[in-house]
Amino acid sequence: MQYKEYGNxxxxxxxxxxxxxxxxxxxxxxxxxxxxxxxxxxxxxxNEANNSSDFSIEGSAKKLLSLIEEKAKTKRVIVVGFSLGxxxxxxxxxxxxxx
Numbered sequence: 520m521q522y523k524e525y526g527n528x529x530x531x532x533x534x535x536x537x538x539x540x541x542x543x544x545x546x547x548x549x550x551x552x553x554x555x556x557x558x559x560x561x562x563x564x565x566n567e568a569n570n571s572s573d574f575s576i577e578g579s580a581k582k583l584l585s586l587i588e589e590k591a592k593t594k595r596v597i598v599v600g601f602s603l604g605x606x607x608x609x610x611x612x613x614x615x616x617x618x
Contacts, residue, residue: 520582522561524590525550531595532557534587538602545601556597561591563603576603579609 523543533556535546543560550558563579587596600608 520561520579520586522559522586525558525560526554526556528557530556530566531597532559532587532591532599533599534559534561534583536583536598536600536604536607537563538563538600546617549599557590557594559586561586563607569610576607577614578608579607580614583607584611 533553535543535549535558537543537560539591543562546558546560550560561583564574572616583598589596598611600606
């Protein structure tokens with residue numbers, strides 16, 4: 520999964536997941552506003568491969584959980600999803616055990 524990182528790598532992590540029919544660019548203003556945070560903006564579909572047949576909400580949720588685990592370490596994590604991105608966030612929560 521491709522993604523871009525912005526902001527301060529030492530601050531809490533914000534993951535911004537775009538909706539269907541758009542891309543990570545939809546979060547440009549939010550990334551500017553939250554420049555004091557560590558923002559990660561994934562691209563749900565690989566635009567170069569242009570193959571949406573491999574896309575699934577559960578698969579995307581698992582990939583994003585792995586990415587968050589890699590990037591967050593011990594940091595607080597905030598996940599924001601819009602439309603399709605929100606469905607993926609719900610799936611992420613259902614796959615996660617909280618202690």
